[in-house]
Amino acid sequence: MGAPLRIGLTGGIGSGKSTVARMLAELGADVIDADAIARAVTASGGAAIEPIRAAFGPAFIDASGALDRARMRALAFSDPQAKARLEAIVHPLVRAEIDRRLAASAADTVVLDLPLLVESDAWRQRCDRVWVVDCEPETQITRVMARSGWPRAQVEAVLAQQASRAQRLAAADVVLANGAATDLDALRAQVLRAWAQRRMPLS
Template structure:
C-alpha cells in the first residue's frame, strides 16, 4: 500500500485536472478515473459491448468507438439511464484502479481523481479527501466554453452530480478554484506540504 491514498474530487469543470496536474508535478502518483473510464469502454472491450447492449448502436461512432456526446445526451437527462451506465463502468474502473494502487511504491502519495467520489459513497476508502471547489456559475461557463454546450445542457450536467454542499461536507481539504493560476499553484503547494506531513505521520504510526 502507498504511504497515503488521496481521493481528489470536485464538480464537473471545477478544475480537478488542473489540481491533479500540479500535484503530479510535486511528485504524486496519479490515477485518473476518467482515463480509466475511457479505457474500460474502448473498442473490443466487454464494457463497450454492455453499453451498446443497454443503450443501442446509436451510441457508437462510424469507426466503432463510443460516441460520448450521444451517450451523454441520453444519460444526463435520465436518472435511470445514468444509473445503468454507472453500473457498467464503475466496477470495472474500481477494479483497475485497485490494481494500480497495489503497484504504487510504498512511499508514494497516490492521488485518485474521481469526479463522482461523493455520489458513489467512496469517501471512507481514502486517507484524505480533497475537493476542488468552484461556484456553479463558473462550472456552467467553463462547460459552455470548452464543450459547446447550451446553458441548459451545461446546467443539467452540473445538477446531475452531488451538490456543492455535499462535496464540501466530505472534504478534508478544499482547494478554492476562483482565483488566478498563481493563486491556485500556491494553494496546491500548501496542500502538498500537508499531504507529505500526513504521509509521514501515518508511516510513523505504523
C-alpha cells in the same frame, strides 16, 4: 515503505480539478484518473463496448467502434434508468482498474482523481484525505460553456446530477479555492501548501 497516502481529489465539472491533478503529478504523486479509465474502457476495443452494445443496441457505438458519447449523454440525462444501466457496466470496470493500479503503485502518495467521490461512500472510505477543488457554480458554468461549446442548459443539467457545492465542502479535509478571481499561481501556492502538510494529523 509503508502504505501510500491516498488522497481523494474531487470537484464539480469546471472546477479545475484536472489542473490540480497535473500539479500533484508534477510534485511526484501517482495520479489515478477515474475519468481517463472510463474513457479507455468505452473506447474502441474497450472492455465496456460489447456489454454496452448488448444493453443499448448498436446505435450507441460509433463508426470507430467506441461509445457514441453524445448520444449516450443525451439518453442518460433524459432517462435515469439508462444512466444506471450504463454505470452498472462501466463503474465495476473502472473500480477494478483503479484497484489494479493502486496495488501496483510504489509512490509515497497516490491521488485518486474521482469526480463522484462525494457521491460514493465506498470511495470516501478508501481515501485517507479528501481534497476538494472549489469554485462558484456560475464560474463552473462559464468555464464549461467556454471550453465545450455546450449551451447553458446542458451544463446546468450536468451540475444538477453532481453533488452540490455544499455537499463537497462538507466532505472536504482540504479545500482548494479556484474561483473566477484565482489565477494559476495562486492555485499552485495552495496546492504546494496542502502537499507539504498532507501527512499532518487532521484537526
